[in-house]
Amino acid sequence: MKMHSWGRYPVSDTVLEAPRSRESFARHLTALRDSDDRQIIARGMGRSYGDSALSHTVLATKSIDNFIDFDEDSGLLRCAAGLTLDAILQVFMPRGWFLAVVPGTRYVSVGGAIASDVHGKNHHVDGTFCEHVTELTLLLASGDILKCSRAENAPLFHATCAGMGLTGIVLEATLRLRRIHSSAIEQRTIRTNSLEEAFEKFEQNLDCTYSVAWLDCLATGQNTGRSLLFLGEHASDERFVTPRKRSLSVPFSSPSFLLNRYSMGLFNNVYFHKPIRAGQLQRIEAFQYFFPLDSIQHWNRLYGRRGFLQYQCVIPDEGALEGMRKILNMVSAAGKGSFLSVLKKFGPANQNLLSFPMRGYTLAMDFKFEQGVLPLLDDLDRVVADHGGRLYLAKDARMSAEFFQSSYPHWEQMRELRREFFADSLFHSLQSQRLGL
Amino acid sequence: MKNILVIGANSAIAKATARHYAEQKDSLYLLARDPEQLAVQKDDLMVRGATSVECAAFDATDFTSHGPLIAQALETLGHFDIVLIAHGSLPDQALCESDFNVALEAFNVNALSVISLLNYVIKPMQTRRDGCIAVVTSVAGDRGRQSNFIYGAAKAMVSTYLQGLRGRLFPDNVAVVDIKPGFVDTPMTAHLPKGALWAQPEQIAQRIVKGVEKRSSTVYAPGFWRLIMFVVCSVPEVIFKRLKL
Structure with a gap:
């Protein structure tokens, strides 16, 4: 069957198997090991954006949900x-x-x-x-x-x-x-008019539990990097509201021309200027704070049949401001940016071999799949590489093996370990093959 | 807090429904074929908040075991507020036509076992003069189609039986709800290609919970199937028999 993940790009020809229980996973695996098809990957909700949950055979884990x-x-x-x-x-x-x-x-x-x-x-x-x-x-x-x-x-x-x-x-x-002690989040919103200011505010609020900025990546000139920084803490009013089920849905792929630089620029402009009471605490439900997009089912269909690419990079603190500014300038010059992008300050990296975060800043942007996007992203890769950064594998659908291998220092250890446990004889995604893992 | 007997508890629809009741802190008794799966489900329901969960392995076609199994469930729960019957199989139509034993097995699993089980369930509910019986049948029972009429005929048998039973139990204040799902994305239908009409087991579970609460007679799940089946049943037989449905 044809299968794609959340970005709807790429599309692969895949055999989907759905073992019913924990025990049947081992049976499916044995059967596959004895067959010719030795390219298998597990797949949960298919919410990674690119090709990390695509392979020749995909084992769905949906039914082991207890x-x-x-x-x-x-x-x-x-x-x-x-x-x-x-x-x-x-x-x-x-x-x-x-x-x-x-x-x-x-x-x-x-x-x-x-x-x-x-x-x-x-x-x-x-x-x-x-x-x-x-x-x-x-x-x-x-x-x-x-x-x-x-x-x-x-x-x-x-x-x-x-x-x-x-x-x-x-x-x-x-x-x-x-x-x-509450299902709500106390949110404080700060409007910042430039990238420098956004960075400053992040650094000033490091003790805040939750922080994220929505950034207008289409703004140019003086407005480059203008954003809304959302700070949050769990409320403590002992009130627990049962979360509402989502209701809105995008029923089918909308014509992708609806999302163009003008419509998205307009949206970003309106969003940036939405009325906020600076510095004041606002009580909002956790689901709304953490998962604003979950209230619209299948929002990925807004990008049309050809889908979209998400680009999420991290750049270490030292070069972060300079690197991000370069990236934003390139994106707005190409007029390819999208809805609000997300900027966030990361803490230190952990010991997991292929973990993405590292101390620095991360930026995530959506790009409708269209002419000119792939070369633009290749250009962005060079900026990220120059500043010692890397890309998030869960969102990637196109980075080169070369860039991956130079930016993930433990990738060879990962390959060794895969060999040691014979994982390389069975577990491959389209992504792992592209990246030479 | 309600006491609920779930038969065919490992079916995707029953599982999703049991989860809902567990989150309401109800007590459940589960019957299903695979004891390992039952144990997994028991843990799951307990974490979700069920007051108690007991289970026993059962074979739908072993009719002689039905009496003792229901008696055991009744003794454990004390009484039944809700009995949900959800077991079933989707037989291969072509195989049913070439081998009667396959057809017979399909009737035993999908129809006769349900009638056998209900025999034992009815009496205690009548005596208590309260409760609700919900049985999962299928839209396939509404009209025979050449691609699927053994399964359809078995489900139709149950639906007709339930209509009569509903009247019989009405004076005793016991509701009988016939749940008719359309296409549902479950392990039973894993091998079929999925289109726009397909629903998730959780959607069916929501309809069941609501139908039981309102003590409805027939619940199409999702609701749009009532309209579809109205149209399907309105097609004159002269035309219908020529359709490759």
Whole structure:
């Protein structure tokens, strides 16, 4: 069947298999090992943007979506890897628990969040998703099932966290949840008129738990880098509102010409000037704060049939301001930018071999797939490389093997480890092949 | 807090429905074929908030086991507020036509076992003069189509049985809800290509919960199938028999 991920680019010819239980994963794997097709990757919700969850054969983890155990005292939750963050939040938020780290959408699986080592608005304080994973159960290419943690099989643990599914299939995980005293977030919004100012505000607010800036990447000249910085803390009013189910949906691919530099420029302009009461605390529900786009189902269809590319880079602190300014200038000069882009300050990197975040700034932008986008992104790669940065694998669909290998210092260790556990005989995504893993 | 018996608990639709009730802190008793899957589901429902979850393995076509199994469930729960019957199989139509034993098995699983189970469920509910029986049938039972009429006939048997039973139990204040899903994306249909009409098991579960709450008679799931089946059933037989449906 034809398959694509969230960016709807690229599209691959894929055999989809959906094992029904934990036990049947091992059986499927054995059968595949004996067949000619030895290019398999696990897939959760398909929310990575590019080709990291695409391969010849895709094993869907959707049907292993059960909770296993929860300990009220420690906040440790054990669950199957196909469970979504949404399911966890629906059950646990009303009881006063939240995930330690959430990405921009709650419709990702636990396995996917581990494989991409996702980060959230609190990265500068709490690190990545995997830093709150205490243990995971991994199905290896050999068919063996192994427990991995920082104490047990540690090399495999650090390769599997952020490992893009390339070490095996994560079947179960244990996560440490966070106590909350309200389902709401107290938000403070700061409008900044330039990139320098945005950076300054980030540095001034490092003690704030959640911070993220929405940036107008189409603004030019004096306005370059103007943004709205959203700071957030969990409220403590002991009120728990049951989250509403999403309602709006984009039913089919809209003609992509609707999104052009003028319509998006207009949108960004209106958004930037939306009335805010500077410095004042505003109480909003956590789902609205963390997952604004989740309220529109299938929003990726807005970019039309050909889909879109998301470009997310990180640049270390030293060159961040200069690098980001160059990138924004190139994007607005090409007129290719998109809806509001996201800027965020990262804390230090962790030990996971292919983890994306590092101390510095990250910028994420959407680009409609159209003529001229790929060369532009190649140009951006050069700027990122010059400033010692790298790209996020969960969003990538096109970077060169050369750029990947020069920007991820532990990639060879990853390749070695894959060889050691025979993962390279079975687990490949279109991405891993492109990147030479 | 309600006491709920779920038969065919490992089916995707039953699973999604049981999860909803668990989150309402209800007590559940699960019957299904695979005991390993049942154990997994029990843990899941307990984490979700169920007051208690017990389970037992069951084979739909072993009719003699039905009585003791239901008795055991009743003893554990005390009484049934809701009984959900959701087990079933999707037989291969061509195979059913060439081998009667396959057709017979399909009737045993999808129709006769349901009637057998209901026999044992009805009495305690009648005595208590309260409760709701929900059975998952199918839109396939509304009209026979050449591609799928063994399955359709089995589901139609259950639907007709439920119509009669509804009347019989009305004076006893026991509701009988016939759930008719359309195409649902479950392991039972994993091998079929999916189009725009396909629904997720969670959507069906929502319809079941609402139907039980309102004590509806027939629930199409999703709701638009009522319209589709109205149209399908309105086509004159002279034309219908010529359609390759």
